[in-house]
Amino acid sequence: MYAIEIQNMKMAFGRFEALKDINLQVSKGEFVTLLGPSGCGKTTLLKALSGFLTPTAGDIFMGGETVTALPPESRDTALCFQSYALFPHLTVKENLDFGLRQKKVPLAERVQRVDRVSEQLELGAQLDKLPNQLSGGQQQRVALGRALVMQPAVILFDEPLSNLDAKLRDSVRIEIRRIQRENNLTAIYVTHDQAEALSMSDRVVVLNGGRVEQVAAPKEIYNNPATSFVADFIGSANIMDAEVVGESSPGQWRLNTPLGELVSESKSRPKGKNIKVCWRPEEAKIHGTGLNTVSSPIRDVSFQGAYSDLFLTTNGCEIRLQAREFGLKEGDVIDYSIPPEHLIMLEAN
Amino acid sequence: MDWRKSAQVVLLLLPGLGLILAMIGSVLYIAVAQSFGYYNLTGESGFSVEFWESMLDRKIYNRSWRYSLYIGFFSAIISVALAYPLAIWLRRPFAGSDVIGALLKAPLLVHGLVAAFLFINVVSYNGIFNQFMQGIGLWDGPRRLQNDQNGFGVLILQVWKQMPFALLIMIGSVQAISDDVLDAARDLGAGAFTRFRRIIAPLSLSAMQAALVIIFMGAVADFSFQVIAGPTNRQSLAQLMVFFKENGQWNDAAVVGVTLMVLALLCAGLLALTARIIVYGRIR
Ligand SMILES: Nc1ncnc2c1ncn2[C@@H]1O[C@H](COP(=O)(O)OP(=O)(O)O)[C@@H](O)[C@H]1O
Ligand SMILES: [Mg+2]
Numbered sequence: 001m002y003a004i005e006i007q008n009m010k011m012a013f014g015r016f017e018a019l020k021d022i023n024l025q026v027s028k029g030e031f032v033t034l035l036g037p038s039g040c041g042k043t044t045l046l047k048a049l050s051g052f053l054t055p056t057a058g059d060i061f062m063g064g065e066t067v068t069a070l071p072p073e074s075r076d077t078a079l080c081f082q083s084y085a086l087f088p089h090l091t092v093k094e095n096l097d098f099g100l101r102q103k104k105v106p107l108a109e110r111v112q113r114v115d116r117v118s119e120q121l122e123l124g125a126q127l128d129k130l131p132n133q134l135s136g137g138q139q140q141r142v143a144l145g146r147a148l149v150m151q152p153a154v155i156l157f158d159e160p161l162s163n164l165d166a167k168l169r170d171s172v173r174i175e176i177r178r179i180q181r182e183n184n185l186t187a188i189y190v191t192h193d194q195a196e197a198l199s200m201s202d203r204v205v206v207l208n209g210g211r212v213e214q215v216a217a218p219k220e221i222y223n224n225p226a227t228s229f230v231a232d233f234i235g236s237a238n239i240m241d242a243e244v245v246g247e248s249s250p251g252q253w254r255l256n257t258p259l260g261e262l263v264s265e266s267k268s269r270p271k272g273k274n275i276k277v278c279w280r281p282e283e284a285k286i287h288g289t290g291l292n293t294v295s296s297p298i299r300d301v302s303f304q305g306a307y308s309d310l311f312l313t314t315n316g317c318e319i320r321l322q323a324r325e326f327g328l329k330e331g332d333v334i335d336y337s338i339p340p341e342h343l344i345m346l347e348a349n
Numbered sequence: 350m351d352w353r354k355s356a357q358v359v360l361l362l363l364p365g366l367g368l369i370l371a372m373i374g375s376v377l378y379i380a381v382a383q384s385f386g387y388y389n390l391t392g393e394s395g396f397s398v399e400f401w402e403s404m405l406d407r408k409i410y411n412r413s414w415r416y417s418l419y420i421g422f423f424s425a426i427i428s429v430a431l432a433y434p435l436a437i438w439l440r441r442p443f444a445g446s447d448v449i450g451a452l453l454k455a456p457l458l459v460h461g462l463v464a465a466f467l468f469i470n471v472v473s474y475n476g477i478f479n480q481f482m483q484g485i486g487l488w489d490g491p492r493r494l495q496n497d498q499n500g501f502g503v504l505i506l507q508v509w510k511q512m513p514f515a516l517l518i519m520i521g522s523v524q525a526i527s528d529d530v531l532d533a534a535r536d537l538g539a540g541a542f543t544r545f546r547r548i549i550a551p552l553s554l555s556a557m558q559a560a561l562v563i564i565f566m567g568a569v570a571d572f573s574f575q576v577i578a579g580p581t582n583r584q585s586l587a588q589l590m591v592f593f594k595e596n597g598q599w600n601d602a603a604v605v606g607v608t609l610m611v612l613a614l615l616c617a618g619l620l621a622l623t624a625r626i627i628v629y630g631r632i633r
Contacts, residue, residue, distance in 0.1 A: 050536055051536075052532060052535075052536075071535075072532070072535045072536050073535050073536070073537075073538045073539060073540055074538075077536070078536065078537070079532075079533070079536045081529045081532070081533055083527065083529045085527065085529035085530045085532065085533035086530075086533075087530060087533070087534070087548060088530070088552070089551045089552055098534070098537050098539075098547075099537030099538055102537055102538030102539050102543065103538050146533075146537070150537065
């Protein structure tokens with residue numbers, strides 16, 4: 001039984017389809033991130049899970065029971081708003097206590113749960129303050145605490161860190177993950193920040209234009225993107241068109257590409273005759289030899305500190321490489337090789 | 350602020366505020382003085398509590414202030430009670446919400462006297478309301494509705510005129526409450542009434558208090574609706590004051606006038622305070 005199961009869910013606003021046929025299963029205690037560019041439907045999906053939007057089609061199950069028709073106030077979910085949405089006229093303590101009062105939790109337990117959460121989040125000294133007397137980070141923690149104190153079956157986050165500065169973001173990120181693990185909470189976390197998604201999640205759901213592009217663990221998403229959108233959106237990638245020539249030996253696929261004939265190593269078959277392929281700039285071996293070696297002049301060098309970005313144009317194809325060697329300059333002709341296991345075959349063209 | 354700054358502020362305010370204070374002050378002074386026997390236009394002047402004494406014993410006076418408080422209180426409460434759901438409904442624009450908003454505010458543009466005449470025409474013994482009720486078979490014969498003993502006619506007119514005003518005052522602060530805050534309350538298990546009681550009401554309390562106080566003050570001192578549509582067996586304080594004045598009883602008129610001012614001020618304050626206590630559950 002899954003903590004959350006979404007079946008063939010669609011969501012339309014008038015003629016516009018914000019979500020197209022979403023299927024997703026989340027296990028209890030799992031931390032799943034919804035990642036995608038702005039406008040891809042992340043908030044819409046979260047609102048469907050929390051009950052603020054009713055799907056146009058499909059079903060949502062939580063703990064094995066359908067919740068599709070339940071209003072937000074009756075769902076065992078708690079949502080952490082991007083804007084925090086603290087009650088401005090209530091003290092921190094009253095904010096934390098609000099939901100427990102609604103759920104008619106006995107007073108003694110309410111006090112105990114508020115105490116515990118405020119201790120976990122180091123809010124003890126702020127309990128009698130109003131939200132506008134708190135810093136951004138403290139407000140964020142109150143919003144988090146207000147959701148945590150409910151001990152919901154599912155906790156939902158809508159870009160909770162986007163209003164914090166970079167330094168605070170890192171510490172709160174770690175804190176959220178720690179509390180989620182400690183309480184074995186099932187969490188859905190929305191972000192448009194790939195670094196956040198990769199570092200926090202058990203699994204990442206990449207959304208694009210209301211469709212799921214890929215669902216996988218962070219490493220898998222990075223190393224084995226399923227589509228060119230995923231490859232491009234997460235990290236940087238060289239994406240090219242390719243024509244499948246044939247299987248030279250089991251799992252070795254010969255491809256015709258703008259860089260010449262290359263070999264890709266893959267257990268699964270290509271998705272068509274004409275496909276897209278990608279590889280990460282850091283996977284290419286500068287001065288490499290042997291299989292998949294390409295020779296090309298350097299068009300541009302950009303120093304990044306730990307490495308340099310090299311920009312090359314090979315047969316009209318823009319290529320980006322990462323070099324740890326800093327002696328290279330514009331106009332130098334270099335050889336680089338792409339290891340076959342890192343040349344990834346994507347969707348059909 | 351040092352004394353130079355303070356002096357500067359006082360000097361700057363003096364032309365405007367000074368005039369206002371002088372005018373209000375002199376009116377207040379004359380009224381209070383007259384109620385204690387000074388400035389007697391017909392007999393001899395001098396300090397006396399006889400006007401207060403005799404007035405406090407008069408049935409017409411005691412009925413009058415109770416009636417005025419009744420009209421003031423219910424006009425304010427009903428206007429605000431109707432304005433709230435409308436303000437919440439019109440919180441976010443939707444197709445046609447502009448038109449509805451404009452229609453609701455229309456009474457602000459119609460003079461009260463005109464509305465009052467229209468109203469008594471409609472509810473008169475042979476008016477269209479009576480005809481309608483008989484027409485649909487609910488009533489056997491015409492009923493006497495005009496100048497009803499409970500002052501319902503006045504209340505209807507007051508609410509008709511003042512509800513748009515309450516809406517105007519309150520809609521801004523209801524609109525200022527963010528959707529996320531209301532959604533957060535809902536997400537935490539608050540139903541529609543709890544969201545009103547614990548989020549919307551506290552966050553729009555000041556506007557609600559302002560609406561209550563202003564409407565109460567106006568309705569407590571109502572003259573024109575009362576004269577046209579009010580019950581004939583009791584008078585509002587304003588009506589009573591004018592009645593005494595017409596009879597040349599200036600000191601009695603002053604007693605009623607002072608009563609009206611004091612009651613309006615005290616009860617408006619009480620109303621605002623009660624609203625706060627009900628909403629917050631404490632004085633704070
Ligand atoms: N209530 C609505 N009415 C119409 N369109 C909406 C509504 N809510 C969201 N959308 C549209 O749906 C798409 C997805 O929105 P959203 O889920 O907020 O994206 P994001 O991934 O940035 O959170 C956007 O194109 C947005 O304009
Ligand atoms: Mg969003």
